[in-house]
Amino acid sequence: MNLFEQTHDRRDSRSVKWGRMESVYGIQDASGILPMWVADMDFPAPPPVTDALRERLEHPIFGYSYICEECKTAAADWLEKRHGLIVQTDWMLFHQGVIPAMASIIDVFTEVGDSVLVTPPVYPPFFSIPRNLGRGVLYSELTEQDGEYTIDWADFEAKLEKARLFILCNPHNPGGKLWTPAELENIVQLCTRHDVLILSDEIHSDLIHAGETHTPLLSVAGSERNRIFTCIAPTKTFNLAGIQAAMIVSPDSDKRSRLEQHMQAHGTGSLNAFAPVAWKAAYEQGEPWLNELLEVLAHHIDYAVERLEGELPGLKIRRPQSTYLLWIDYRALGFTEDEVMKRLLEKGKVALEPGSKYGEAGRGFLRMNIACPTQTLEDGVSRVIRALR
Template identity: 40%
Template sequence: MKYDFDTVIERRQTGSSKWDVLASRFGRDDVLPMWVADMDFVSPPCVQEALIQRAKHGVYGYTVRQDDYFSSIQQWMSTRHGWDIEKDWIASATGVVPALTVIVQAFTNPGDGILIQPPVYYPFKRVITSWGRKAIENPLVEVNGRYEIDFADLEEKAKLAKVMFLCSPHNPVGRVWTEEELVRVGEFCLRHQVLVVADEIHADLVYKGYKHTPFASISPKFAANSITCAAPSKTFNLAGLKTAYVISPNAAIKERYESMLAKASMSEVNPLGVAAMVAAYKQGGPWLNELLEYLDGNLMYLNKFIEEQIPEIRVVQPEGTYLVWLDCRGLNLESRALDQFLVHEAGLALDEGHLFGSEGVGYQRINIGCPRSLLEAGLNCLRDAIERTVRTVSE
């Protein structure tokens, strides 16, 4: 491979959320962090060079979005996802979650319902309830080890909502929704006048045999009833540079979003973030192709290891994202005990399944976006802890 995904980069003492808040988040700082969704890989060389050149300029004042900002997004959406978008559809955001916060304030009132599909990315519910809105839950159902949408329940719940947060690809269960599934979602939401807000931040991270379909690309009527939230942050490991954006072909919706964005004083963009995004989108394709191969190898390693050495745990096979949903119910540990076991016996920091909703109790989310040696170390620690404690007790 041309790019290096095997070298372990020391991230401690860099202000890393993933590595430097372990004591406060998990109660100890000697655990291996495989939780928050950023990768332990360096960003592409083209991004590093663009940042160096921009930094050398020496002036980092207020920044506006110029043509290369818009054209890089347009080019990426067209070449990677077959979606041709217009410059005027694109609005800025400091992050997808901040964008959701603005959307909640712009398009709903206190007490309004917002649809989510748990077990789902937990900031969704936090944003909804923090602003006095009601989370309307349409839980996913697991059928033969694969999560599906309960469409009968969705249609009933859509009657109670003004907005739907659609996680696509889905975090944490890893589903890449098919076009047929998205069409059904879109039809229900149109029928009941529910605005679809598609969080597509993981859109570029899809495994072989699957294809991400941008919700708004399916038809003009869906595009007119939607806002797409996207970013290069997961794809190229740029989360700290605040490079998100939203897309809406509906001029009235976009204007309403940007008006609330201005009220919240969140319209500014980061000059370094812009430079990184433009470089990533215009030159980072080959790096991403190799990253996907590496992640596929990590997933195969995880599957083989757990199947052969930790049969108590079941892997919910992801179709996209570098996040893997692990069914740990075979360990026969109560929810709190499972959390404690992973931290204090296995020495692992994972995202606790119950954070994603009651449907996640007994599950954990592991991040495989790391050098394989770290993945191997984590799985060895998990196996050894199970052998030392869980299996010994059961015997």
């Protein structure tokens, strides 16, 4: 059977997606509800990765581990081949995930009371992590027209005057937008003008659909590359979130030294015994799996958009340029967010994410994860239609 058509019961695997709906959605019993919310896939990881992990398990000692030079080279080769980005291996620092990496960067390069700029609707940790670290959060809401998002440049620059750090989502989650080179160059220029550092979260950068191109922020930064921290991981690309491995790319040796000192102070500088194994196998041997995945996702997006828009007049979905997430505009249906969530959970028996989770600019939208076998997708789409009809 095709790897991407296999169904695996995840309910007894300590899966957040499948086992935490009661607490997340505040419901008594989620046993009949289909989860299409958390951004991990219901697809098996690439066979070369599981083979490498199986081989590692044959060695019965799981002591302290480190990221080897081969792991770094594998990542550098991947970035050059997939994105045309030349990264030196000594620019790399490793962390347990992009969110912990983000927290470290904020902790080291801003002070309590400093402000961090974000552009909602955007991934919630972009504003929750700074707040939890005692930083202020400035919001420059993206401008939306028919599902297409752009930056309000006048507002963005006005907010930069008060910011110490800007967090960019590149590609954009939840909108699936790919920022153009011109937009990215303008971001760098404005942040340089106001001496603002940039953290570019590029965890979705390998999930790019046919005919589209991801532009790494570093590739357009020129002489300003030292103000940029890029967070990258194989975990989203290859469905390895539970392995917990990410890297910070920073060309500035002084900034890397400060981050290394912070990691040593907090004991966050090492990865688990399985992370380097999965990392190396994914980047060296995972490309055929990824190429097949992207074909599957393209078909899934076509199916979901055509059925949802066709059977729910007024619903609008802009096809994402990247990610396996649909950003669904239901504003024309006339429901409040509470009404929509109640219908989805009680009538449709399906869990999607409410748009306001991504900031007030996301209200009126839903985020739907379509990275699942066709049988599951068809069931999920039918449930959404039943809920909102």
